[in-house]
Amino acid sequence: MPLGSLVHQLQHATLTTELVRRTRQGQQQGQRLCLCGGVRVARALVTSALARQQERSLLVITPTVEEAGRWTGLLDTMGWPTVLLYPTSEATPYEGLDPTSEITYGQLQVLAELLRGQEPLVVVASERALQPHLPPKAVLQANCLTMGRGNATDLSTLAHRLGQLGYERVNTVEQEGTWSRRGDIVDVYPVSAELPVRLEFFGDELDKLREFDPASQRSLDTIEQLWLTPKGHDPLIAQVLRTAIPPGLQSLLGDQALASLQDGQTPRGLRRLLGYAFPQPATLLDYMPSHGLVVVDERRSCLAHGQQWVDHAASQLEDLQAEMDHPAAAALVRGVMHLPMTTCLERVDRWEGFDLAELDTAEGHPHHVSIGARPVPCLPNQFGKLGKLVRDQKRQRTHLWLLSAQPSRTVALLEEHDAITRFVPNAQDRPAIGQLLEQGTPVALKATGVADLEGVALPAWKVMLLTDREMFGQHSLASSGYVRRRRRAASRTVDPHKLQPGDYVVHRLHGIGRFLKLEKLSLSGEPRDYLVVQYTDGLLRVAADQLGSLGRYRANSEQPPKLNRMGGSAWNKAKERARKAVAKVAMDLVKLYAERHEARGHAFATDGPWQADLEGSFPYDPTPDQLKAIVAVKRDMEAPRPMDRLVCGDVGFGKTEVAVRGIFKCVTDGKQCALLAPTTVLAQQHWRTIRDRFAPYPIKVGLLNRFRTATERRELIQQLAAGALDVVVGTHQLLSKGTVFKDLGLVVVDEEQRFGVKQKEKLKTLRK
Template structure:
């Protein structure tokens, strides 16, 4: 009594009522977000968005409102003036430029907040990146390539492993994989890989040692000889391979050392224009895109010339990374060369760069056969005088008559499409300026060099929002199916590529298609057309004037026509696997389901290799399969031409994966030596350097560093570090993934690989969450396996050698128990009779621990790791 009820309280003046509620989550679905904002504005509410994508969101909402005939009323609330005053005050205090938006009741602010909310009583909603994207948009803190990424890359060698495949065990040699079984050893049940060697001998490999096994890839298609256990055959093969990689590593490091002695331009950090350009990107960047961009920028801001390879699936956003890198270079007054394999792709990149940079004083030009001789002469003069910032073109850019006033960055799209002479020129450039290479399916040499550490590698394997896999069919040639496929695409107002790679018969095929599908408008495009004619054909197709484009592989690289969602490939047996994958990637670049039809001749016998290629492309249907396709291509063709004939025998003897690991270690050791002697810390270690004065250069060579004629000390190759860091765990627990939990052997093996690669606690937690999401609540053996991983991660963090069970004790062994760690243990367990501390060990009484032994073991490890 005497206390006002809420209904009788006078309206607050200048204060917000406490009736807050959570804002809706959109998980990166921009279209749904925009529809929600428009609906709220139409109902008279106010919306504020604090986001890293402020300009783009403002643009999308304004466009949606322009297309909506319903007027947008003002907010009918007495607190509206005060709310507007608060928003304007916040905008005045915010250092980031945020001009007053023209859309009534809708405000965007470029920034970051933890979470949004709704205030229904005021008709106000606040959205942040937490609601828009599902998580706050955070850029990776470091450009260093994580070791787990390397492990994931290498895991591609086991993906899709089938019973009967040849494998290599790093310690025991070449065997045949016979599947997975569970065995009970010492009352403990675990799962094992069964490997069969010569004379029928078998080895059972615990799943926690799966990183010691790789699929065998030899120098050709000859089946390998199985290793005889109990002999020195395998050791002899490895010794020879070690000697070979040591020689090869010396040669590879000459180029790396030359690059390290140079001092290029250290680009400045991002400025406001850079942020504006990136904010205008019409899509949501994936985490992989952001990671790759951060790595590229870190390389550019370092004073050693960049040499980074970006491996990303077709349509996954490599071009956007290159565009932002190019813009960054231009901000420092440097020129950029974009090198592409085809004139059609040059035109498309030119259109993209011109459109994206139209709001900025950046001059973009194109040098290709789409330009007349007179136009080319004018472009060359402007380029030499520095009037052109970005030049896009084919190998014409590498000609001797092309000169730059101040070249700072070269972007190479699909380097494997260029000839030997052009690659030699690119090799020279790598020692002088920053080089960024883009590829959708790395050829084995490129892939190997990246893995071996000579070039830095960024992988973009996360698909864009709404992207769906391409339906792929491998079929004998059938005209009725071709007609059906074309008509089905026309019914949804889409377009079709028909790939026929013989110019002499391409017009005959086009006329035949016109007879089969008279409803379709058919155009023809190939590389032998006159420049203007080819340009017109491609433009007509892009703008929808042709329904079907009969073409050669000129469309293979980078062509982006979002409305084209069906591709038909004639005589598909004549293409390589990487080429088929690239061609298929021309479709499926929107939210619509895409279809790929690969036809082969009914009356022609197919080689085993061609059959393997078609099977591989049909299997690689999931989004982001480009890396796996490269591995499969390597397996089909063999690795014999990877590093020359002189290395083929060694690759055949030990398999490509072990050979690569040996080479990677040898290169890594020499690379570290080069970095130390040059005084330049490796970019992988995240180190920086002192930038030179503008325009300055260090001498071209340094007698202390290796050249092709000098030698570094022979690296010492230690097999123990070719696999995950070794922590010996012998724990009394039944730990495995039951077959009734994950029935598919291939999927289960893949999960085991991920588990072996997990070395940090956050990775273990992420795996547990993934198991829960994908397969449901983990059963007891799987929970034991997660506990085992938790103990391993803590042991690695603490520098522990082993955690073992002997009789009635757990023994934790270390190289040495430091005084500080000993003191921490004494403070926590000083009165615990079950814990005994020695100079290099800790003993835990197993009897006193009972069923809760794992908590005690983890507690001790946490103290050691502190």
């Protein structure tokens, strides 16, 4: 949160207090204020300052989903404890297509945070969130399951409750919306959480709650409480439908869905019946804290974008009603599922808050105040001019903030041009920052992943912000929190602009298909992009806003896959086979780990005087991470079971020294060691390093690669077999059939991922 301290300075300014007074006064007079005249960074800074001064939660409405993402990344850097992106879909409620699981689960994650009542927080959403699309707040809250340590819970009752909420029972919990039970342990993956939770019972009492890794199934941190929302809105709609199913609804749903409802299950595609189940569906506003602030960014754009969607939804509803045979069925989908955008914004105006606009004029807004933000000059690598800019701002008593991914270098470069700045390592050290600013010294902070950030001047607050964009011409990356939330969804979806005709894709319902083209179709007068995907029995058109239902096709084989039939059983059978195969791999891994744990190996002796002497000859001070890895390796070597450890680190971070110390420990205990490298150059480098480090000791080090003559290779292999060679460094030549060790104690593999499957199988035989 590198900009948290800057927001803290702004929120205590006299001008901020005056703006708070004016927004409240305008609200009381029915005149919503518009703060205008500033790029997005300036608007975000001022908005955060106003909200933080009042200690109130914040809802920011933007014209588009893309803008919402940019706002989320910015606000994530401004000191807020929680910043949430509320995802929305372009699809209308009358298309018969459910939003993707990423959108539904993302919405539930935000709603769960709002229901918990933890404040202050920020929610960012596009104008689509103002449309009715949610069950009433009281209904969702009543159907959330809360469990804490010490609670008494009957496991059979818990299983029934999870089924009611739409959670699917599986053997191993790996995906959101699933659960499993093994004796007194229940695993469940809430759709509103980042990680699944393991519930450990003692009888009927919940004894422990721990998050766990869905990939490794290993338990992680202990938590105090589990908050579980339904798996989407369909289970809530199904509860209402089971009480009474009118004839019109029966013809609309079909026999299969009706049978599922009667069996207590939740069929797909109930989302468009939200208006029937709940005559007054809720909007995101209904879930916000009553004393929260609601801010609308670029109201005119929100109105224009929102009304286009409303017109399209109205046209689709008319078409749907015209297609229905039964008049009762047409009435059932007439729920209040879309409202004129003017009505949505009128609802917003009942909340305390303000509007934002980039242009100073705020065209179309009768009550506007300019915040006077100004762009700063972009002078990439022109530190003479940047130094003059810093000195000028200091003379004008402007508080200058420098945000850079390389702050120490920035400070040094500016100092060469008589511009004195100071780097504060802790961006939250407000006393140190405040003291420097009071002295007129510009403050440099470390940029830790900020989204779409650029410099800005706020003359009215006597503040200027410079970033790497102005100083080095570099754009910052998205914030770590925003990336973490989006990475999982992005990895599973396809980019239509990167698809080529003939590429294979996977639809979550229909399976493997072949992408043909991207085409634009005009349905009900509204042009939209569609991906055309070929299946065995026809073509499927997937709207661009439903790309979450498509994934990339990946396979080890170069053979083209067989296309599935739409709605056929082959795809479901393939998924079931894959699930069983994954389960088998998991069991094999468990068996392997058990065998490793039970296997007996050579326990190396503790360090002797030579070990201390070798380590003392290292010309550098080991880093804390290096020391940690060295201690872990030695501990494993001294244990009575075989070591199988991975040491990770970037180039230049000291992995070789960790290996050198382990190899020396092995050899001084009377064992042989092999170091395997993927290339001849790497092998040569390692051989020289080990030879030079071990030169003072009676240790013989050999090199085996393709540059050795046949005679040299034969002599070296004979020395290995006789025990006359202590350490051998080599490439894949080491894995040849004739290589035999007399007493091998340690194998070190550099960049193991660069070796093939057959070579790794040979490695396994070396380790035995």
